[in-house]
Amino acid sequence: MILFILAVIYITDFPVAQKAGQVFVLRDFILEWPTEERIQFWTDAWKMLKDNNLAAWIVGNGIGSIQVSFPKYLTPPYVSIHPHNYFPEVLHDNGIIGFILIFGGLGYLFFRMVMITRKTRIKIYGIFLKCIIAAFLIWFIPCCLNFQSYSTYTLYPL
Numbered sequence: 001m002i003l004f005i006l007a008v009i010y011i012t013d014f015p016v017a018q019k020a021g022q023v024f025v026l027r028d029f030i031l032e033w034p035t036e037e038r039i040q041f042w043t044d045a046w047k048m049l050k051d052n053n054l055a056a057w058i059v060g061n062g063i064g065s066i067q068v069s070f071p072k073y074l075t076p077p078y079v080s081i082h083p084h085n086y087f088p089e090v091l092h093d094n095g096i097i098g099f100i101l102i103f104g105g106l107g108y109l110f111f112r113m114v115m116i117t118r119k120t121r122i123k124i125y126g127i128f129l130k131c132i133i134a135a136f137l138i139w140f141i142p143c144c145l146n147f148q149s150y151s152t153y154t155l156y157p158l
Contacts, residue, residue: 038084038145040075045083049091060095082148089148096129110111110136 033039049070052061058079061069066089067081074080090099091147110133 006015029152039080040078040090040091041080041083042085044073044075044078045070045088045092048083049088054094056095058095058097060091060093060098063093066092084146086144106140 048066068081070083071079071081087099090102094102112141113129113133113136117126117133119131120126
């Protein structure tokens with residue numbers, strides 16, 4: 001259903017948003033996504049990860065080391081000290097072990113909350129728990145794609 005709606009928007013040139021007299025359409029984003037700044041940051045981050053040795057893949061390079069390593073891999077004209085994405089940043093700083101611990105812990109909390117929500121018999125508790133799940137997802141998804149993993153925007157809600 002969602003894909004159908006997106007296809008209709010794409011085909012009909014339906015304006016997604018208007019700003020300063022220009023009409024931005026979903027089709028423009030779809031056609032130009034490889035040149036978007038964040039996509040370029042993520043591509044450069046994966047290039048950086050490819051250069052890691054086996055020890056760095058397992059235990060990482062140390063918390064905060066991405067701020068030294070990442071600028072070397074940036075494609076001009078972009079300037080940043082982090083890739084604006086949790087996944088490559090956590091992999092670089094903490095390795096696969098840290099990645100599993102961090103995202104495994106967050107995943108466990110999320111799925112545990114879903115299971116508790118399903119089992120609750122009191123309607124108001126179920127609504128409250130669903131709101132907590134929604135808040136978690138609303139916080140987690142944009143943070144993963146916008147901020148560095150050890151920023152105040154990321155850590156304060158936890």
